[in-house]
Amino acid sequence: MKVKVLTAKELTTLGIGRPTRVYFPENLSELSLLVREGFKPIGGGSNSVVSGETSLISLKGFQRVELKEKEITLGAGVPLRKVLKLQMKRGFLLFEFLAGIPRATVGGLIAQNAGAFNREVKELLKEVTFVTYSGEVKKLTEFKGFSYRESPFPKSGVVVEAKFKIEKEEKEKVKEKIREFVLRRLSKQPPFFLRTAGSTFKNPPEESAGRLLDKCGLRGFSLGDLKFSEKHANFLINEGKGTLKDFQEIVEIGKERVRELFGIELNLEVKIL
Numbered sequence: 383m384k385v386k387v388l389t390a391k392e393l394t395t396l397g398i399g400r401p402t403r404v405y406f407p408e409n410l411s412e413l414s415l416l417v418r419e420g421f422k423p424i425g426g427g428s429n430s431v432v433s434g435e436t437s438l439i440s441l442k443g444f445q446r447v448e449l450k451e452k453e454i455t456l457g458a459g460v461p462l463r464k465v466l467k468l469q470m471k472r473g474f475l476l477f478e479f480l481a482g483i484p485r486a487t488v489g490g491l492i493a494q495n496a497g498a499f500n501r502e503v504k505e506l507l508k509e510v511t512f513v514t515y516s517g518e519v520k521k522l523t524e525f526k527g528f529s530y531r532e533s534p535f536p537k538s539g540v541v542v543e544a545k546f547k548i549e550k551e552e553k554e555k556v557k558e559k560i561r562e563f564v565l566r567r568l569s570k571q572p573p574f575f576l577r578t579a580g581s582t583f584k585n586p587p588e589e590s591a592g593r594l595l596d597k598c599g600l601r602g603f604s605l606g607d608l609k610f611s612e613k614h615a616n617f618l619i620n621e622g623k624g625t626l627k628d629f630q631e632i633v634e635i636g637k638e639r640v641r642e643l644f645g646i647e648l649n650l651e652v653k654i655l
């Protein structure tokens with residue numbers, strides 16, 4: 383099994399954190415050993431920063447793709463980008479509403495119950511196979527533990543693969559939908575080439591974290607090389623050399639201002655691994 387020490391820029395889209403040891407298991411028994419050690423999983427790092435305090439497990443070796451008439455099985459390490467390409471090539475609907483999110487993987491999409499435009503991953507799940515921290519392989523077929531940007535993972539274990547419901551659609555229509563979602567995303571969010579982890583905070587019930595930060599005057603506010611985006615205040619941008627300390631400080635500033643002005647407690651969507 384490969385082991386590498388990787389920088390935060392290699393591991394995450396925001397590029398914040400310390401160099402971290404990453405294990406690359408290639409099969410279930412290697413994965414079980416690592417999970418039993420209590421190491422945390424990392425996917426594309428598109429919603430994460432890395433503390434460097436614990437070793438991580440990359441699921442890159444878990445790339446199964448098995449397409450059937452009404453379902454698809456996807457390994458946890460399969461990138462969203464690859465699924466979208468397959469949707470266009472084979473003509474089916476699945477993750478089109480997530481098109482345009484950079485580097486995300488199937489494992490991360492499930493763990494974060496990723497969603498956009500009033501849809502979320504939970505709705506598509508049929509079965510999740512995961513390894514528990516005692517090394518057992520289990521299957522989940524009921525998804526009550528999933529809610530807005532929440533799932534039982536990685537707390538209950540590491541996702542190995544999952545079955546999703548798919549819907550057949552004409553290839554041209556799939557392409558069109560993906561294009562539409564990317565354009566809708568670009569109209570609201572900072573451009574894809576900037577270093578960001580998407581939404582920094584979860585939206586509080588019936589509210590928008592971006593609107594609250596904006597009302598607190600934090601749109602465009604920066605600390606060191608980290609800045610709340612001018613286009614969408616809930617997106618932190620790393621303009622170069624942002625550090626974990628800057629991240630923790632700017633997040634505290636956001637929380638404090640919103641608490642003082644609105645009495646609302648913001649919770650991080652970004653995970654500190």
Ligand SMILES: Cc1cc2nc3c(=O)[nH]c(=O)nc-3n(C[C@H](O)[C@H](O)[C@H](O)COP(=O)(O)OP(=O)(O)OC[C@H]3O[C@@H](n4cnc5c(N)ncnc54)[C@H](O)[C@@H]3O)c2cc1C
Nearest residue numbers: 425426427428429487489490491493494496497536541580
């Ligand atoms: C530009 C941009 C736009 C975004 N837009 C959206 C959006 O519209 N909607 C949305 O929901 N998110 C959005 N995100 C956030 C992010 O893409 C999602 O949360 C995505 O699901 C994270 O996937 P990942 O593989 O990168 O996960 P990572 O960031 O690597 O990990 C995220 C969490 O999942 C856990 N995890 C990863 N793999 C596994 C596994 N195999 N088993 C168990 N746990 C695992 C990690 O331990 C961590 O806690 C955006 C991010 C960016 C950069």
